[in-house]
Amino acid sequence: MSVRHAWAVSEGSTTTSWFDVRLAFPDGARVDALAVLSGADVRVEDVRAQPPLSLDDLAVLAEWLEHPLFEACVPAPGAPTASRRARPAWPRGREGRRLAAQEYRTARDEGGDPVLAVMRATGHSRRRSLRLIGQARDEGFLAPRRARR
Numbered sequence: 001m002s003v004r005h006a007w008a009v010s011e012g013s014t015t016t017s018w019f020d021v022r023l024a025f026p027d028g029a030r031v032d033a034l035a036v037l038s039g040a041d042v043r044v045e046d047v048r049a050q051p052p053l054s055l056d057d058l059a060v061l062a063e064w065l066e067h068p069l070f071e072a073c074v075p076a077p078g079a080p081t082a083s084r085r086a087r088p089a090w091p092r093g094r095e096g097r098r099l100a101a102q103e104y105r106t107a108r109d110e111g112g113d114p115v116l117a118v119m120r121a122t123g124h125s126r127r128r129s130l131r132l133i134g135q136a137r138d139e140g141f142l143a144p145r146r147a148r149r
Contacts, residue, residue, distance in 0.1 A: 023064060
């Protein structure tokens, strides 16, 4: 059985997290589920099985998932929970623009997509990464996009 954290949404003081759960059996059968943790409540939103589950198997699915899912989703009582950011820490200002330019040049030199490299490094959207690249060009960290006539 594997449980993988898929994504989380925070609103105010409430965080809702989604988990991908996979049960694999020796005979090749498997069950994929999408579980949701909201507060201390864990629910299964979606289940897909190959071959399809019988009603009896569906009834015991919660028992199969309960222990591993709670271990992955709910921290142990009294254990401190680590603060998680949706994206990696990235310096602001001139230092952030210099690092973005460095990521851009490295990806370009290696034949990769430079904008995608900046997006991965900063955790920003494509639009925000393009803005950051433009600011790096304006500061002289990158060559101008087009030669002026």
